[in-house]
Amino acid sequence: MQRIDAHTHLMGDHPRVVALLEELDLKVLNIGVVDSAHGPWREHLKTYRTLADEHPDRFAWVTTFEPPDFNDPHYAERVIEALDRDFAAGAVGCKIWKHVGMELKKPDGSYLLPDDAVFDPIYAHLEKVGQPLLMHIAEPLACWQPLKDGVPHCDYYRRNPHWHMYTRPEAPSHAALMAARDRVVERHAKLRVIGAHLGSLEYSLQAMADRFERYSNFAVDTAGRLWDLMYHYDADSLRAFFTRYQDRLLWGTDLVRFKPYSQYSDEQREDDFGHVRRLYATEYDFYGVKGATRRFERDVEHLALPGDVLRKLFVDNARAWYPGL
Numbered sequence: 001m002q003r004i005d006a007h008t009h010l011m012g013d014h015p016r017v018v019a020l021l022e023e024l025d026l027k028v029l030n031i032g033v034v035d036s037a038h039g040p041w042r043e044h045l046k047t048y049r050t051l052a053d054e055h056p057d058r059f060a061w062v063t064t065f066e067p068p069d070f071n072d073p074h075y076a077e078r079v080i081e082a083l084d085r086d087f088a089a090g091a092v093g094c095k096i097w098k099h100v101g102m103e104l105k106k107p108d109g110s111y112l113l114p115d116d117a118v119f120d121p122i123y124a125h126l127e128k129v130g131q132p133l134l135m136h137i138a139e140p141l142a143c144w145q146p147l148k149d150g151v152p153h154c155d156y157y158r159r160n161p162h163w164h165m166y167t168r169p170e171a172p173s174h175a176a177l178m179a180a181r182d183r184v185v186e187r188h189a190k191l192r193v194i195g196a197h198l199g200s201l202e203y204s205l206q207a208m209a210d211r212f213e214r215y216s217n218f219a220v221d222t223a224g225r226l227w228d229l230m231y232h233y234d235a236d237s238l239r240a241f242f243t244r245y246q247d248r249l250l251w252g253t254d255l256v257r258f259k260p261y262s263q264y265s266d267e268q269r270e271d272d273f274g275h276v277r278r279l280y281a282t283e284y285d286f287y288g289v290k291g292a293t294r295r296f297e298r299d300v301e302h303l304a305l306p307g308d309v310l311r312k313l314f315v316d317n318a319r320a321w322y323p324g325l
């Protein structure tokens with residue numbers, strides 16, 4: 001079964017990367033991100049596009065768009081034009097990133113929220129042309145809590161204090177951001193919305209289930225949240241959840257390689273491939289193979305999901321929610 005990793009940032013511009021994806025029997029969906037810390041996002045998109053053009057069986061891509069310019073009355077029009085160019089060039093969806101809600105501000109000094117009217121024409125356009133919207137809104141709940149050793153993401157916020165919202169009480173709460181995203185999903189009922197990273201609802205299966213029940217146009221990807229699943233839940237609860245919502249969960253890893261592989265030495269690249277192979281083995285095993293993984297100082301039981309559920313998680317749901325794939 002060729003699996004689709006529905007959430008990567010893989011600058012795989014080296015023939016050995018294609019060989020690795022063949023070995024792993026994998027197609028990856030590269031997601032554009034507008035983040036200055038990650039480098040020039042338009043350059044990344046160009047690489048993602050070239051990879052998809054050259055190896056459509058191994059790569060696909062999702063475009064994104066620049067933050068609002070409140071001085072430009074034609075902002076939405078410009079974005080829509082650029083998105084349409086990217087869709088014509090093969091992009092299979094559009095991403096909005098967490099700086100909306102957590103970092104960007106409006107001219108009046110308030111935080112820009114994802115349901116702001118400035119985005120509405122863009123969402124309406126995506127809805128009209130049938131392109132899905134990947135929403136990375138907010139962060140894990142741990143982002144709004146004091147750092148605690150051993151809790152998933154603690155190290156990330158230690159290294160990136162700028163994103164640790166616990167230290168910024170003036171910023172929107174986690175609940176406020178979830179409510180703003182819910183309003184987008186609700187207002188645009190024909191827009192397919194995929195909540196990245198378990199929709200930032202990793203802390204509660206019930207919170208995810210509530211959205212799935214309320215909104216038939218909402219799904220989530222699992223990108224970068226394997227440890228959260230292992231940390232928060234037992235295998236029985238997860239198995240029941242993944243079975244019940246088998247049409248709403250897209251598998252993704254959030255494999256991040258912003259440095260192009262063409263710039264690695266042969267040794268660096270092969271060394272890195274070792275990490276990549278281990279990451280995918282851990283993911284495949286957890287969802288698909290009976291057994292246990294040692295994590296959080298205990299043996300975490302694998303889900304070993306039934307074949308039809310696994311197929312949806314690894315393949316079919318990505319195609320259903322990103323129809324261009």
Ligand SMILES: [Zn+2]
Nearest residue numbers: 007009031254
């Ligand atoms: Zn990502």
